[in-house]
Amino acid sequence: MKAAVPLLFIVCRVLTLDHGFDKTHNCRPQCSQGLQCRDKLHSSFAPCTRRPKLLNSTIVHGVSVTTVMECEGKQRCSLRLKVTSSVQINEHLQGVSVCVMTAGMLERCREVHFHRKSRDRLTGQQVEVQNGCFEVGPGQDVHVTLKTVPNYCDVAWSQRYHVQGCHSGDLRNNLPECITGKISYTVDTDRRELSVRISDMLEDRNYHLRLCHLWNACAGTGAYTQFKKEEPLKEATLSYSRALPCLCIEGWSAMVDALRVQACPFRNRTEELWAGVTFDPEEEALSWEQACPVEVVTTLCRREGENTCLDLVNSSRTPLMRKVRYTRVDPNPKLCMKFTTEAGSWIKCPFEDRNFQAWDLTLGSGAGWRQAIVTAQIRAQLSLRLCQNSEPSNCDDIISIPTEKHGSVAVNLTMDMCASNTCILMQRTDVQFSIPVLRCDIRCSDGRRLEDIGDRWDVEAMLVLAVGCLALVMAAVFIGNLVLSVYHRRQIGVQLFQKDTAQTKSTLA
Secondary structure, eight states: OOOOOOEEEEEEEEEEOOSOOEEESOOSOEESTTOOEEEEEOOTTSOOBOOOTTSOTTSEEEEEEEEEEEESSTTOEEEEEEEEEEEEOOTTOOEEEEEEEETTSOOEEEEEEEOHHHHHHTTTOEEEEEOOOEEEOTTOEEEEEEEEESOBTTEEEEEEEEOOOTTSHHHHHHOGGGOOOEEEEEEETTTTEEEEEEESOOTTSOEEEEEEEESSSEEEEEEEEEEOTTOSOOEEEEEOSOOOTTEEEEEEESSTTOOOEEEOTTTTOGGGGGGOEEEETTTTEEEEEOSSOOOOEEEEEEEOSSSOEEEOTTOOBOOBTTEEEEOSBOOOTTEEEEEEETTEEEEEOTTTTOTTOOEEEEEEEETTEEEEEEEESSOEEEEEEEEETTOTTSEEEEEEEEEOTTEEEEEEEOGGGGSTTEEEEEEESSSSBOOOEEEOSOBOTTSOBHHHHHHHHHHHHHHHHHHHHHHHHHHHHHHHHHHHHHHHHHHHHHHHHHHHHHHHHHHHO
8 A cells, every 4th residue: 555644734824814704503523425423522631542543634634613693583693613624534533623722712623533433434435524613713823633532643733823703894784802892973172072983893792881081001090980771872071171182982892802993083183192292380490291192202492583493501301200291391381392292393482472471671771871681480590692793603701790589780891792793692500491581673762772772872972072162161251351340340449549549638738
């Protein structure tokens, strides 16, 4: 006889079902050609025996594994694994056994036993054998093994099989553990409410409904309701606070390990993610907390124009425990936070409405001087610098200015600060992140520029000097005229006195 070749099939690939499910009401073993067979339990621990030489190696072939649904009524179906094979009847073959094993469960085995008289009659013929069905769950990985009875060594068939998951339409409509119900909703953005309706749910179970934030799992927001199975209409209104892209409506049947369904009305509203920037004025801390899962890098930047924001040095951060926190930050209308993801960048400027302006620089006059006046709402240390041509990198330090809370400090400006190419720069030095304030084209309180006043100062001084000199000359003339007048009068008085004296002497003589 031709040498027998051992029949050992080990299939490494995983078979999956990619078509609709057949429904069956009969999972009993079946054999063709009139072969009488029956189903019974089988133990897989029995040792194998040596295969007889007369037993052909192709005695078992054409093995197939399929999944069917066994239904007892509407929404009362279960999944069954069915194994069929072609068997060549032989006097040494009493039947075939099939074992299935899934993760976390013991191996289950069943044997299809051939009636002796029937197999004697059909010896040498091919018979189709369908083993009894095994209950399986959606999405399970199953290891299937087929052996002969008795268990002959080197004759076996083995295969891994993946049962289709609940994404199949047939399962979602018929299998209880796959029926999630369908969610429909309308959004009222003014009231911040979601009107939700549930349909096609399990008819014999209550139903849970809530709002949640979808991370790895869905974390509830507090908005929750439960529908009783007796209620004909499953409708509810749920309130929300923020229209976040990860805010979802979640529903599930009231049963153990029930599959859940989510619908996320604001999935595309990524702009709302960057709205959670807060500032603590006491600690001077700028913070942002993730409301949804997103891969993002935050950077502090200085706003320059509508679409430009220059990054501050050493300010890039990634969320730690869903939070980003910057300490020792000087609140400034131009200080912004930039959010960068794979989809692009967004800029938020929390101080642009000047809610937390810590200090301000103005220009005024006092005691005959033009002055830089610093008004502070906090205790701070600032530096005043003189710059050329609006270039902050080309500045000279002038003075360091300490400020008190709710106080002001005035610094006298010299005339060399009034040139057209000169600017005044002021910046906080006692924080880690600050934006410099630059003042150029400085104007006086009456609307004239300081440089115009400087150009006219010499002319006005000369006019004042001229007026003063004229006043001195006029005063000298007046005093000289007064002196001459007094002198003239004294001379006339002396002459009259001498004349009277002479007349008196003549009379006496």
